[in-house]
Amino acid sequence: MELLLTVSRDRPDTLRTQIEVQLRTAIRDGSLRPATVVPSTRDLAAQLGCSRRVVADAYAQLAAEGYLALRQGARPRVADGPFRPVAAEDRGVPPERSSGTPRSLLPDATPPVRFDFRPARPDVSAFPREAWSRCLRDAVGEITVADLGYGDPFGVDALRESIAGYLGRVRGVVADPACVVVTNGYLPGLGLVCRALAARGARRIALEDPSSWDHDHIVARAGLEPVRVPVDDRGLRVDLLDAAHVQAVVLTPAHQHPTGVVLTPGRRAELVTWLRRHDAIAIEDDYDAEYRYDRPAVGALQGLDRDHVVYAGTASKVLAPALRLGWMVVPAALAADIRHERMLSDQGTARIEQLAFARFLERGDLDRHLRRMRLRYRARRDVMIEALAADLPGARVCGIAAGLHVTVELPGAGDETGIRRAAGAAGIALGALTDYRTGRDRPATLILGYAQMSEGRIRGGVHELARVIRDVRRSAAGTPAGRPAGRGEEY
Ligand SMILES: Cc1ncc(COP(=O)(O)O)c(C=O)c1O
Structure with a gap:
């Protein structure tokens, strides 16, 4: 077992002190985690070229301070704690960098959640483990020697062909496999396209208002200025794009996230005219179009203009976010710039998983899984709507019967942030429009x-x-909490 430590006899402090300081720092900043086994005194002494006594003394000191656990006959380990990682500021990281990660990109918080209404999350407990394992096993067995190399950063040919076929069949996307890019999910794909657009001279990009704040951060990191353009009940206000002075626009036409409206046929036509007039690019985030419950989903915008629309889909809603798998169909004229950016970033997506996904598509496993999940989600949505009507009769459910969430307006219910805070304290996790919007023009x-x-x-x-919600409203009005709702009270 090796440990990354360096010591030097040329330094003024002793070898023992050098070992102690490096181990203490690694344990405190979390790079050596609790219970991690460290080398025996004999092994570390051999690795560092010093006497065993020096290492034993350093270990004894660290054990006395509570950093290491040493027991006769057992391998030395990092003690169980309590170590807190050193605060970013103490490590010299400027505060704005350490606190700049958007909340929704942070790993899931772990307060005790009794009812999990967080949006945009599929039921991962239904992940088709058997079918996926079969595809993965076959992919490992069948992958060619050539495919085990780096290969095309856009992805393996078999998957790009399967995706082109699948999208043409279910989403009306016009896809030449040469223009299909396999990504590590939608968000990395968005960053990739934005970097390519910035390299071609784009400066500003429109984002829907409301839409997730993550997107503002991602496009800004790529060097583009995000400009929010409002959404109304017919989708993005295309008539406001001219005034926004943008060279590109990101939108969710099949099911606006989060309001749930669809971009109407009239707006689609207006948008295509605007794109052509300005030779601009639309990035179509088709994140959950597979789930439409009242009628077949509206076809993709990309089908109307493959030269001005980047189509983007993801496995995060249809299978699981953990796969980190997505796909884009890009305009042929953008492909070289996107390939160049991909070469300078992650150089592609894990190729064995790509082959597994190709098999998953070819065998009809995705279609089968979606048929099952559509029924399950539709039943859950129906129950949600019924429960809202029964328990919150003043609430208004917006948007179409689709996707994995409902958007619920509560006229007169007060402040959504206060409701979310109180819900969190009661073990109910949920999303609120503040996570997505700039103005406060809605209830x-x-x-x-x-x-x-x-x-x-x-x-x-x-x-x-x-x-x-009733308690929050009553405490705002100065009425005692916990009282049952009276006649005529909607919340
Ligand atoms: C609107 C929207 N698009 C796309 C995604 C999927 O992103 P990814 O494929 O990176 O998981 C999400 C995830 O929550 C989302 O909310």
């Missing part, structure tokens, strides 16, 4: 995901949420 609006809970849990969660 308190909650974004409630229904994909992750059984129908019974959804009913129970909505009932509990309604109680929280």
Whole structure:
């Protein structure tokens, strides 16, 4: 076992001190985690070319300070704690860098959540483990020697062909496999396209208002200035794009995230005219179009103009975010710049997983999984709507019957941030429109995901949420909390 330590006899401090300081720092900043086995005194002494006594003394000191656990006959380990990683500021990281990560990009928080209404999350417990394992095993067995190299950064040919076929069949996308790019999910793909656009001279890019703040951060990192353009009940206000002075636009036409509206045929035509007039690019985020419950999904915008639209899809909603797998169909004229940017970043997506996904598509496993999940999500959505009508009769559900969440306006219910805080304290996790919008032109609006809970849990969660909302409203009005709703009271 080796440990990354360096010591030098030319330095003024002793070898023992050098070992102690490096180990203490590594344990405190978390690079050596609790319970990690460290080399024996004999091994470390051999690695560093010093006497065993020196290492034993350093270990004894660290054990006395509580950093190492030394027991007769057992291998030395990092003690169980309590070590807190050193604060970023103490490590000399400027505060704005350490705190700059958008909240929604941070790993999931782990407070005890009783009812999980967080939006945009599929039911990962239904992940088709058997089918995926079969595809993965076959991919490992069949991958050619050539495919085990770096290969085309756009992806393996078999998958690009399968994706082109699948998207043409289910989304009306016009896809030449040469223009299909396999990505590590939508968000990395967005960054990639934005960097390519910036390298071609684009400066400003329109984002829907409301839409996730993550996108503002990602496009800004690529060197583009994000400009918010409002959405109304017919989708993006295309008539405002001229005044925004943008060279590109990101939108969710099939199911606006998070309001749930569809970009109307009239707006689609207007947008294509605008794109052609300005030779601009639209990035179509088709994140959950597979889930439409009332009618077949509207075809992709890309089908109307393959030269001005980047189509982007993801496995995060149809299978699991953990796969980190997505796909784009890019205009032929942009392909070389995107390939160049890909070469300068991650150089492609894991190729064995790509082959597994190609098999998953070819064998019809994705279609089968989607048929099953559509039924499950539709039933959950129906229960959600019924429960909202029963427990929150003043609430208004916006948008179409699609996706994995509902957008719920609560006229007169007060402040959505206060509702979310109180809900969190009651063990109910949910989204709110503040996560997505710039203005406050709408009533308190909650974004409630229904994909992750059984129908019974959804009913129970909505009932509990309604109680929280009533309490928040009453405490704002100075009335005691916990009283049952009176006649005529909607919340
Ligand atoms: C609007 C929208 N698009 C796309 C994605 C998927 O991103 P990714 O493929 O990077 O997981 C998400 C994830 O939550 C989303 O909310």
